[in-house]
Amino acid sequence: MRYLPLTPSDREQMLAKVGVASIEDLFLDVPEVARLDGPIHNLPFAQGELAVERHMQRLSNASMAAGSVPFFCGAGAYRHAVPASVDHLIQRSEFLTTYTPYQPEMAQGTVQTLFEFQSQVAGLLACDVANASMYDGSTACAEAVVMAARVTKRTKVVFSGGLHPHYRRAARTLAKHSGLEIAGLPIAINDEAAVLAAVDQNTACVVVQCPNVFGTLTDFTELAKAVQAKGALLIAVFTEAVAFGLVTPPGEMGADIVAGEGQSIGNSLNFGGPYVGLFATKDKYVRQMPGRLAGETVDADGTRGFVLTLSTREQHIRRDKATSNICTNSGLCALAFTIHMTLLGDKGLKHLAQLNHEAACETADAVSAIDGVELLSESFFNEFAVRLPGDAAKAVEAMAAQDVLGGVPYSRLRQEPGFENVLLIAATETTTAEDIASLADTLKKVI
């Protein structure tokens, strides 16, 4: 077995040193009924690289790769061009094969990149402070909700109807067992007034999204003030981080907690994971934050260095009183994010965001020119919603049969009467004029 260095004679010598006759003697604490007499049945035996690669390649071939066809799916995961150096750098042994930086003196590479990551995320979102990553955007949103309840000591949560349905479900799953009462508003493209109306003196937070799941952009500045005046927090969610190269960031709108998905910077689609949750807030709430934080300090010689800090919030110190149970987070995806962001810089990010917006504008024009297709999003960044004359899932299936991945039917996220015909379409810098023409042609044919 290529991965196991011990030879049979090593094993014999080592058993002798331990003072036992056979390996079985090391497993005597296992109850007799649970001891197996050989390898588990129904599973294959070891194989060489070639055989394994053949097996995996066959499976890979059985999926339609996004890059091989005109591609317009978004709804929380976006296909961007990631510079080759990003994937090369994150595969360096010293980054890839190390652990959480519990011993900072031999992990300055990791802790400093996390510190830079936090700084970049705070700058991107215009927030005071960001953590070192969450699992993904949806779990970041869920943690933001329970954090808001902790901060306000209130128990009601208001979800906007424009929130990504998976985020809403994931947050509900976590929140309902923390004794929180959930007020989910009807699905709507814009429901600012309804959100505010739902806030009462027991409301811990409202959860809004910009750009929302329909792509629509909303200025939450006034809503944030009104919500805060009632003693609640505004949680701003996002699923497309590139947007904030061009769109007013949630921190500038006065959001108390910002939680979202960082996948689109540095990370591939990966069929949904691993991704990287971004989590930011105001300084005054930092001790209520979930997740790891890297901070600056000095060593015994006074030289600058970085460590994980404020860990008295965390499970390994506080156990049942911790702010969250999160331990392993998304370190390597955060590294990919920070490297890509460093390559872009402010200038590159703005340029990239502009290209995304232009691609989406052109796609929206092409699609809404089709008879019977109605554009639902008045404003948007790189994703918008249209209403088709018929069922959107059927249209997407029919387009896929013609090798066009034409978007995500809203019904895929949530089965909601009245939204069966809604299609979400995203375009990025990877979208070409030919892709847009194929989409328009194919969509016209299938509806």
Add this chain to the structure above:
Amino acid sequence: MAMNNVGRPTAAVANDAAAPTTFSGARGLLQPTSLIFETGSIDRTGVDLPPVKGVKSRLGGLARTTTTGNPGLSEPEAVRHYVRLSQRNYAIDLGMFPLGSCTMKHNARLNEKMARLPGFADVHPLQPVSTVQGALSVMDQLSHWLITLTGMKAVALSPKAGAHGELCGMLAIRAALDAQGQAHRRRVLVPESAHGTNPATAVQCGFIVDEIKAAPDGRVDLSDLKTKLGDDVAGIMLTNPNTCGLFERDIREIADLIHAAGGYFYCDGANFNAIAGRVRPGDLGVDAMHINLHKTFSTPHGGGGPGSGPTVLSDALAPFAPVPYVVTRADGTLDLVEHEGDSEGEPFGRMVAFHGQMGMYTRALTYMLSHGADGIKQASEDAVLNANYVQACLKEHMSPAFDGVCMHEALFDDSWLEGTGVTTLDFAKAMIDEGYHPMTMYFPLVVHGAMLIEPTESESKASLDAFVASMTGLAKAAKSGDTARFTGAPFHAPVKRLDETRAARKPVLKWSPPVEANKIAAE
């Protein structure tokens, strides 16, 4: 002096001068580093993009007018920045990383290569299922392996890490209790040796934590457990092998007791790597167990994630598994059940957007196919043998926390350091100078000054012998009064010992421009 024919000296001359401080700040191969905020600039970029067209914007008046403040670097500068930083990290690819409970085993590069195949890495989670049959096959095959290796009924793949898997299992228990009209059961028994995520998870699910004591042999104190049973008990969260590196030999009795009391048995499977292929948790009475793919199945830790925490479930809990999950339709195609309403069971909800950590599924499946049922069993046995060998070699020099053989990790306490002036922390920092990542320290909490050593099956006998020699040398130095070697350590790391107290007292959690930083300092 030996010279070559152009007069260049070629022989080294003995020299006992102290190492000078360099003008560059470098120390030979160790290059100086700075922050991107100090070297980069706001108008520099390392990405060439096509020109913008000037299409009329449709941002609805929400155009950003401020800078992100994030500097850019050209590609060569960026590559150098991150390569220099990487050289300040230790890694399993450099040497032994005996961090107990964390299972730092070799990360095969075939797994990386397979995870990057376009049919896995470049597919969108919401493409029509007809276009992602290969990706769904990976999930289906991984499920088969996990269910077969554990002897359980079903597996929920979507949890994003071990702690998230704990949440999954405990929420399934909550849902099962609610369905039985047993919602009043709120108390969860957690041994004091448990990992911090266990009590934190229980509380997140709305449970109350009741600690059970450890017996003098490092296992659950059965008599204490019995006194804590009652009709308000929801279940137990027990790690097996436990965090002391010991197999809970009364595990079947514990399972029977908890079941008889009307509760469920959650097993923390972080240490499954000791028994995979040899023992099936389903045969031990377990109702739910997470598996850290980033431990047992070697998906790389990446400096703190991503992980993946698939959670296997018993017959009793399987109906409550969260969405989404993969099913096989009558025509043999694979499909996803994504909406709670479409499920034949009673899902407790959804834990994440999309379907979990696909990139980790492909790596873990590649590991499983490579090892096979036989190799997985052998890996567990070698991991246990390596830990016992280290324990046997070190037991005369350090104090094992418990008598007898261990599983995949060897636990020592600090009683052997008594009177030396050296703490567990000091000892750990001296290991850095020896070129080893320290073992897990001060965990589990049931042992004073704990040192938890997990070599894994990836170490050769020669590697273990070198480690033992180094540890023995340190142990002797500590006992012979060479205290400075420890209290001043590390001496040979890129930085000296870092001041963690200062970091927490006045947190600096992001970079600020010098003017602002000065202002903050002056306040």
